Structures are given as C-alpha cells and as structure tokens.
Amino acid sequence: MDKRRGDKRLGNRQLGQSFWPDLGNLLSAVKRAMWITLLNLFRKPVTVHYPTVKRVYPDRFRGVLALTYDKETAEENCIGCRLCEFICPPQVIKVEMLKAEKRNFAKTFTLELYACEFCELCVQVCPTDAIIMMKSFDLATGDRRELLLDKDRLHTIGLQFEPSWATGNGLRDMQTPPKAPAAEHAKPAAEPATPAPEQGKAEGKAATVEGSSATLEDGAAKLEGGTE
DSSP states (O other): OOOHHHHHHHHHHHHHHHHHHHHHHHHHHHHHHHHHHHHHHHHHHOOOOTTOOOOOOOTTTOEEEEEEEETTTBBBBOOOHHHHHHHHOOOOOOEEEEEEOOOEEEEEEEGGGGGGOOOOOHHHHHHTOOOBSOOOOOOOOOGGGGEEOOOOHHHHHHSSOOOOOHHHHHHHHHHHHOOOOSSOOOOOOOOOOOOOOOHHHHHHHHHHHHHHHHHHHHHHHHHHHHHH
16 A cells, blocks of 8 residues: 555656646747747748749659650651660550661650650660650659550650650760870881891801802812813
8 A cells, every 4th residue: 555655656747747847848848839830931031833834844853754746857856766665664565676788777666654764765765866855844643554555646645745865875885994195206117127146147258158159160160261
C-alpha cells in the first residue's frame, strides 16, 4: 500500500514538473513558426502558377522522349536499327524495321513512358539523332494507357516541345578523346649509311690487289710485244 502511494506521488510530481517545461517549449516553437511566417509574408513568392506560368528549364533537362524529322528532306530520321531497344535498361522500347531500297525506316516504334528511367542511353547510341529528349514533362495523366506512345505520337511530341541540347552525335563527340596534335616539321630523310672501318679497309686492299694485277698484265703484254 505504501509502495502504491509512493508511485502515485512520484508520478504526480513528475507530471507537475514536466508540464511547465513542455508548455514553454510549445510556446517557443509557435513563436519561431510565426516569426518565419512573418518574414516570408513580405518576400517575393517562389512558387509558379502552373500551367499558366512555366519555369525556364535548363539545357540539360531530361524530359519526355520524342522522335525527329530531317529538316532538309522532312523524312523520318529513324532507320529502325534497334540500337535504342537493345541498350534500354528497362526494355520499354520496341522497334520493327522496314527495309527499303535507299534506306531503312521504322515500321513500328513504341515506347512505354510510364516505365522509362530517363537515363538518356537511347539518345546516346542513336546514329541518326532520331530520338531525343524534350524540355517538358507535360504528359501527366491518370491513365497508364495514355503513356504507351507510338511512332506518330512521338513525332508529334518532337514538334510540340522544345528539344534538349543532347543528341547522339553531340554526346559521342564530347566523349571522344582529343586527337594528338600534328608534328610541326616532317622527319628528316634518312642519312646514307657510312661503311664500317673494317669494311673500308677490306675494300681498299681489294682495290690495291686489282691495281697490281692490272700492272703485271700490262708488263707481260709489253714483253710479248718486244719479243716479237
């Protein structure tokens, strides 16, 4: 019985001692929150009233994917090589090639945007800059089926939004190591080889022997002529 009374007294004492500190902490937190609210009341808002007002996206913004046309011939840039399909980590791209006489085309091109990782690998490997990323994400919807994009819709997106800076050829040029500078002067022509000393001595001895033989032959010829 005494133990229960002691626990009750201890509990009342702890409750009484913690009430005022907790109340002080609460009032201090409210004061700090209201002070921050008062400061931001006179500041310029950083929020944007989307979609009437849109932010300026950076050049390296990775938005939705799109297909492009050739500006000179107005033909599709995609040749159906399927490199984007092979390199895609989540395998959301499906391409079917259509072979023609002059060049190949993409018969079908589908992209499951709801599973895309926006890694930009498909853009990097494209040899014709056919697939690019746009400076937009305005395809939010409540129906996943609307994010299954076919070739026609990907071309429409490419004409609707501003493209990002990255293209396949541009990225590959950035990753290519710089070429070594050309030599300022051509290498001089090889100098004629000088004969070795022993070889020169041997050639001199051979010439001396040949000269002596010629002298003996001339003397013998003169003796034969005098005898006759």
